[in-house]
Amino acid sequence: METAVEVKHLSKYFDVPAGTLHAVDDVSFSIEEGTTMGIVGESGCGKSTLGRTIIHLLSPTGGQIFFHGRDITDVEGKDLKKVREKMQIIFQDPYSSLNPRMTISQMVREPLRVSRHLPKAEAEQELDRLMKRVGIEKRLYDAYPHELDGGRRQRVGIARALALNPEFIVCDEPVSALDVSIQAQILNLLMDLQDEDGLTMIFVTHDMSVVRHISDRIGVMYLGQMVEMAETEELFEHPLHPYTKALLSAIPTINIHQPMQRIALKGELTSPIDPKPGCRFAPRCPHACEKCQAAQQLRQIREGHLVSCCRAEELQ
Numbered sequence: 001m002e003t004a005v006e007v008k009h010l011s012k013y014f015d016v017p018a019g020t021l022h023a024v025d026d027v028s029f030s031i032e033e034g035t036t037m038g039i040v041g042e043s044g045c046g047k048s049t050l051g052r053t054i055i056h057l058l059s060p061t062g063g064q065i066f067f068h069g070r071d072i073t074d075v076e077g078k079d080l081k082k083v084r085e086k087m088q089i090i091f092q093d094p095y096s097s098l099n100p101r102m103t104i105s106q107m108v109r110e111p112l113r114v115s116r117h118l119p120k121a122e123a124e125q126e127l128d129r130l131m132k133r134v135g136i137e138k139r140l141y142d143a144y145p146h147e148l149d150g151g152r153r154q155r156v157g158i159a160r161a162l163a164l165n166p167e168f169i170v171c172d173e174p175v176s177a178l179d180v181s182i183q184a185q186i187l188n189l190l191m192d193l194q195d196e197d198g199l200t201m202i203f204v205t206h207d208m209s210v211v212r213h214i215s216d217r218i219g220v221m222y223l224g225q226m227v228e229m230a231e232t233e234e235l236f237e238h239p240l241h242p243y244t245k246a247l248l249s250a251i252p253t254i255n256i257h258q259p260m261q262r263i264a265l266k267g268e269l270t271s272p273i274d275p276k277p278g279c280r281f282a283p284r285c286p287h288a289c290e291k292c293q294a295a296q297q298l299r300q301i302r303e304g305h306l307v308s309c310c311r312a313e314e315l316q
């Protein structure tokens, strides 16, 4: 399989009044073509910033971004525009990304005409094809975003993202605002589209059940850093980082014979502003020791399974 997206030592810092906020800090991974990389972690750990930096909605502070082997870290102008068309994003709340004064068909037609320069008749055909793929009926073409329910609004957001024939899509919590019954429909739609088009995806969420359903590989983030990475089932069966174990223990379980011990996290989230070099999770970690004060590196300790905890082997 070919690598579609790769980031090496990617960082995104923000200058804030109190110092430098390390939203994404030295993150490296690659995603194989046609697969989904799930990104999980608590609010504020840098999931959205990571996704947005990869697709150039934000400019990186350091590191490199590769797309099909090509270094796109510093592309500009026309080249950037071309690259950006191949990389789309689907937001949690399509309401904020959809123009409230345009009908949904106008919104999906726009990129077909303006960016793909399709002649009118062809654009109409393509519009119908896209709307059909995402399950939007023709009778809704003249509706405005506020007239649709959340699920249909998200379907329009997906149609708009697909309009430019992207190869890579960042899904930033696309189902978090939806009812659970609708969530499954949208997840299945995304998985079908991926199968049909061979799309590569990043799927950002804080919902462990959702990420298990949709991801091939999962990266667990904590305060800007990747603390664990593995194939989905490997991560769920053999979580190695104490933070991942805590996240998994919070999933409600229906197995009464083997109830999971919920691991309560003590202490507060450390500040992402000018962080100290050691493990950022240590202040809340039940297993923290002296060694955790040193900088931690992601290292492989099971096949294809990377973790940054210095005690991972002994805690297995």
Ligand SMILES: Nc1ncnc2c1ncn2[C@@H]1O[C@H](COP(=O)(O)OP(=O)(O)OP(=O)(O)O)[C@@H](O)[C@H]1O
Residues within 6 Å of the ligand: 014, 015, 016, 021, 022, 023, 041, 042, 043, 044, 045, 046, 047, 048, 049, 050, 206, 272
């Ligand atoms: N434009 C910005 N300026 C300053 N700080 C920012 C900016 N954007 C994000 N941050 C900070 O960067 C950190 C990571 O934010 P980010 O939105 O990427 O987190 P997240 O994991 O997506 O959280 P959530 O689950 O709430 O969406 C947070 O501390 C946030 O306050």
Ligand SMILES: [Mg+2]
Residues within 6 Å of the ligand: 047, 048, 049, 172
């Ligand atoms: Mg976010």
